[in-house]
Amino acid sequence: LMTAAVACDSPKKESEAEAEDTTMVAEDTESEAKEEKDDAPIASPRMKAEGTVGTATVKIDYGSPAVKDRKIWGGLEEYGVVWRAGANETTAIAFSEDVTIDGNKVPAGKYGIYMIPRENEPWTLIINKDWDREEHGAWGAYNYNEENDIARVEVSPEWVDENQERLTYSVEDGSIKFAWEKARISVPVEGAGSAG
Secondary structure: OHHHHHHOOOHHHHHHHHHHHHHHHHHHHHHHHHHHHHHOOOOOOEEEEEEEEOOEEEEEEEEOOEOOOOOOEOOOEOOOOOEOOOOOOOEEEEEOOOEEEOOEEEOOEEEEEEEEOOOOOOEEEEEEOOOOHHHHOOOOOOOOOHHHEEEEEEEOOEEEEEEEEEEEEEEEOOEEEEEEEEEEEEEEEEEOOOOO
8 A cells, every 4th residue: 555655646746856856966066066166276275384493382374375477576465565474364473482573572472474565675574463363353464453563573575586486484593484476584583592
């Protein structure tokens, strides 16, 4: 009897079942497309740099954009404008101990890094209290607040012939180093036990 009841389902129910099957196929296709999209390379992947300065550990978390044949300085990144010093979310830097950057005392903790690139002049590297979107409302440099600056350092970039395709940070030789396109920046940092 059960078999007969199932076999005698109305045509309407059969077409509804077909419609459900079609919907499920469409959903599967959409989720497969989303998975493929998720597997695609991220335009500006999140990267981390870590090193020591004296006995202090320094960690940098940043979005790493590529040049992609674009004019970066004075083009994509305007001169004289506060920049997030990376891509997407605010670039963050953390110090495990108090450090000194160009005479500025920076207490142990986590901060945002910003830069002001300039044409034919020193650039400004900024260490700011705001780095987190949830806690500080910080996203890139859109909500940058100068009142929360911990340190401002004037630094002259070195211009080289070799192109650095992806923006990179490193912590080495007692310095925070930055490279993107043809600009190279090195900012000396002193921690407890630093040489000199």
